[in-house]
Amino acid sequence: MSKPKPFPAIHGGCFCGSTRYRLETAPLFNHACHCQDCNKRTGSVFACFTTVETEFITPIGKTPPKITTNVRPTGVVQYIATCGTCGTRLWATGDRSTSIAEINTGSLDLPELMEPDVHAFIESKIPWVLLPEGAKTCTGHFDYSKWWPTSSLKRLDAAIQREQEKTKLQAKVVRAESLDAEDEKEADKTPTAQTPDEKEVAEDDEEFERRYLETEKALQERLEQLSLRLKEHEKVQGDDLRSDVVQAAKEPVSEPPTAEPKEVPVVTVSENDVP
Numbered sequence: 001m002s003k004p005k006p007f008p009a010i011h012g013g014c015f016c017g018s019t020r021y022r023l024e025t026a027p028l029f030n031h032a033c034h035c036q037d038c039n040k041r042t043g044s045v046f047a048c049f050t051t052v053e054t055e056f057i058t059p060i061g062k063t064p065p066k067i068t069t070n071v072r073p074t075g076v077v078q079y080i081a082t083c084g085t086c087g088t089r090l091w092a093t094g095d096r097s098t099s100i101a102e103i104n105t106g107s108l109d110l111p112e113l114m115e116p117d118v119h120a121f122i123e124s125k126i127p128w129v130l131l132p133e134g135a136k137t138c139t140g141h142f143d144y145s146k147w148w149p150t151s152s153l154k155r156l157d158a159a160i161q162r163e164q165e166k167t168k169l170q171a172k173v174v175r176a177e178s179l180d181a182e183d184e185k186e187a188d189k190t191p192t193a194q195t196p197d198e199k200e201v202a203e204d205d206e207e208f209e210r211r212y213l214e215t216e217k218a219l220q221e222r223l224e225q226l227s228l229r230l231k232e233h234e235k236v237q238g239d240d241l242r243s244d245v246v247q248a249a250k251e252p253v254s255e256p257p258t259a260e261p262k263e264v265p266v267v268t269v270s271e272n273d274v275p
């Protein structure tokens with residue numbers, strides 16, 4: 001029931017094409033980071049991220065993303081999704097909660113659609129990296145409450161809440177299972193011993209409707225900007241491949257996922273080949 005209603009599909013994937021994903025909703029925020037950590041992590045001169053609820057990233061490629069766990073100095077657990085074949089980093093959960101993820105914008109099929117809403121850590125920007133006229137900047141990390149749209153802040157709270165409820169529910173299931181272990185005969189009759197469908201939990205109709213309307217509004221605004229930019233883009237480049245991708249991006253996600261990655265030859269990647 002809590003499955004989002006159809007949104008225009010936004011696809012992305014890794015360098016070799018075997019790990020692909022689809023965004024089921026509009027991004028919460030886009031930002032660029034010019035901090036030295038991001039430069040080291042990405043091996044680039046600045047990083048760009050597209051933030052979305054982790055639960056709304058659907059893997060669709062022939063290889064599922066490889067998920068590694070990292071514990072930050074603050075104690076917050078972080079899940080990092082990469083391609084197990086070519087090593088492309090696709091997304092990582094955020095510094096506040098595992099319920100939101102920062103996608104590496106460059107892994108999207110049309111990263112040009114996700115212009116940063118703000119450039120953070122502007123004080124450590126490489127001097128020859130020039131920002132577009134009118135780009136918004138801030139020193140240090142941006143303050144969520146100041147920079148994120150209200151609709152995104154509400155979605156963030158809702159995502160954190162859903163995650164907490166899921167965690168509570170999992171704890172309940174674990175308790176129920178340990179009771180089962182104590183009394184197997186009884187457990188056979190105990191309905192709470194069943195694993196509930198996680199997606200069915202924690203959102204009633206009203207809550208869904210509210211989230212849907214907020215998301216739809218945010219998406220609508222973003223889509224209007226994006227279609228303008230797409231028109232410009234298509235005018236400049238009559239690239240067939242891009243048109244195909246744009247066409248795919250317009251199809252509703254209710255259609256069966258086009259899970260097949262582009263024709264990619266099977267390549268044996270050695271350590272040295274990884275860019």
Ligand SMILES: [Zn+2]
Pocket residue numbers: 014015016017018019083084085086087088
């Ligand atoms: Zn790959």
Ligand SMILES: [Zn+2]
Pocket residue numbers: 033034035036037038039047121
């Ligand atoms: Zn950074």
